[in-house]
Amino acid sequence: MDSIVVTGNGPLSGQVPIAGAKNACLALMPATLLSDEPLTLTNAPRLSDIRTMTALLQSLGAEVVPLQGGQVLALSSHDLIGHLAHYDIVRKMRASILVLGPLLARAGEAVVSLPGGCAIGARPVDLHLSGLEALGAEMELREGYVHARAPRGGLVGGRVRFPLVSVGATENVLMAATLARGSTVIENAAREPEIVDLARCLRAMGARIEGEGTDRIEVEGVERLSGATHRVVADRIEMGTYMLVPAICGGEVECLGGGLDLLPGFADKLDEAGITVRATEDGVAVSRGNGRVRAVDVTTAPYPGFPTDLQAQMMALLCLADGVSVLEERIFENRFMHAPELMRMGARIEVHGGTARVTGVDRLKGAPVMATDLRASVSLILAALAAQGETVVNRVYHLDRGYERVEEKLSALGAKIERVAA
Ligand code: UD1
Numbered sequence: 001m002d003s004i005v006v007t008g009n010g011p012l013s014g015q016v017p018i019a020g021a022k023n024a025c026l027a028l029m030p031a032t033l034l035s036d037e038p039l040t041l042t043n044a045p046r047l048s049d050i051r052t053m054t055a056l057l058q059s060l061g062a063e064v065v066p067l068q069g070g071q072v073l074a075l076s077s078h079d080l081i082g083h084l085a086h087y088d089i090v091r092k093m094r095a096s097i098l099v100l101g102p103l104l105a106r107a108g109e110a111v112v113s114l115p116g117g118c119a120i121g122a123r124p125v126d127l128h129l130s131g132l133e134a135l136g137a138e139m140e141l142r143e144g145y146v147h148a149r150a151p152r153g154g155l156v157g158g159r160v161r162f163p164l165v166s167v168g169a170t171e172n173v174l175m176a177a178t179l180a181r182g183s184t185v186i187e188n189a190a191r192e193p194e195i196v197d198l199a200r201c202l203r204a205m206g207a208r209i210e211g212e213g214t215d216r217i218e219v220e221g222v223e224r225l226s227g228a229t230h231r232v233v234a235d236r237i238e239m240g241t242y243m244l245v246p247a248i249c250g251g252e253v254e255c256l257g258g259g260l261d262l263l264p265g266f267a268d269k270l271d272e273a274g275i276t277v278r279a280t281e282d283g284v285a286v287s288r289g290n291g292r293v294r295a296v297d298v299t300t301a302p303y304p305g306f307p308t309d310l311q312a313q314m315m316a317l318l319c320l321a322d323g324v325s326v327l328e329e330r331i332f333e334n335r336f337m338h339a340p341e342l343m344r345m346g347a348r349i350e351v352h353g354g355t356a357r358v359t360g361v362d363r364l365k366g367a368p369v370m371a372t373d374l375r376a377s378v379s380l381i382l383a384a385l386a387a388q389g390e391t392v393v394n395r396v397y398h399l400d401r402g403y404e405r406v407e408e409k410l411s412a413l414g415a416k417i418e419r420v421a422a
Helices: 022-034 048-059 094-107 126-133 167-178 193-204 236-249 264-272 308-318 338-344 374-386 397-402 406-412
Strands: 003-007 014-017 039-042 063-067 072-076 109-113 138-142 145-149 159-161 183-187 208-210 216-220 228-231 251-256 276-279 283-288 324-328 348-352 355-359 368-370 390-394 416-420
Touching: 003 374, 014 406, 022 039, 022 048, 022 072, 022 094, 022 167, 022 193, 022 236, 048 063, 048 072, 048 094, 048 397, 094 109, 094 126, 094 145, 094 167, 126 138, 126 145, 126 167, 167 183, 167 193, 167 208, 167 216, 193 208, 193 228, 236 251, 236 264, 236 283, 236 308, 236 374, 264 276, 264 308, 308 324, 308 338, 308 355, 308 374, 338 348, 338 368, 338 374, 374 390, 374 397, 374 406, 406 416
Parallel strands: 014 251, 039 228, 159 183, 368 390
Antiparallel strands: 003 390, 003 416, 039 072, 063 072, 109 145, 138 145, 183 216, 208 216, 251 283, 276 283, 324 355, 348 355
């Protein structure tokens, strides 16, 4: 397994291109299953999770052809041959469950493995299943698989009210509803920019959708969807991560390709911590003058609140803040696995259940550390950029699931970082 070696070396400055959003792309790709015409996605990120979704769609008979080095994905589900999402692929990536809604809508049946345990909490799929049941699907759980069947004549529109906000369940029901007979209302829908992006793509394919970006989405089912070309929205989590680079190391970084509207809750917190954030013509610029960052309290919440996917990275920043910060993780249990690793670098953190209390220290010191999940791995890299001496981050395969060319992008800002093959 590869490691990443980082030597802290002071302020970092420059421009970083932000890739297309992994999480948007993982929902857009299964949308191909809804139509027999081609779907082309541009601005796709080049990540291992995208390759996993490619393999899953191909196993169902879809064609997925990466063009321009993977930045364009040409998809076609003209000849859908299967409806089984096998455990061997699903266990690698929870987002595999997103084929369930589209398969049900187009093929009338789907057999999808349950994703199983996940390092950052139990993460059940009950909301995906109950949402699709509200459209008439019948579900049965057998031997670790969901066996789902649409009624004769296909799914029917219905009212879905989610008891809690779920990005994935909203996406699954939204996709299924586009081909259901009649109208569907999704209440307490997720409002994340990735949902808005999916709705735009579906609309370009001929779907009739209103209200995306609010907590109530209405869909009027259509007979069939056509092909489309769609540009994937910028990755707000990658952008937020690079916004933290100058916040933690000093310097000024401009993230190219994304806007502040993608990260309202996060930008507010940086401002509160004393970091300068401003919109530019091509993206967002962030800088930190001399002096320490102020401690701030952070509570994760669905969009437009502070994203759980930036909690680990924010913690790395707050390890060096002036004062005590309290971080509350409200979306996933067990999402502080980066805390003990940051403590190996000299951070002062106490974790009690879903709350972490971080007392800022003057400096962090390099150490060998272990990446435990995707966002945890990048939080260790951020800490390492600001630490004295050398940090070796092991088990970086998690990083490749979500960050494109991270060493290259950080080197371009002046960081001393390299990947060492095992
Ligand atoms: C998506 C993102 C992930 C992000 C998360 C929250 C993708 C591919 N992944 O994950 O990076 O961290 O949103 O912003 O887009 N829940 C249930 N039952 C369900 C579904 C969810 O109880 O059927 C719970 C989850 O355990 C969690 C909460 O709902 O506590 C929110 O999860 P959800 O929004 O569904 O996350 P994902 O869509 O899996």
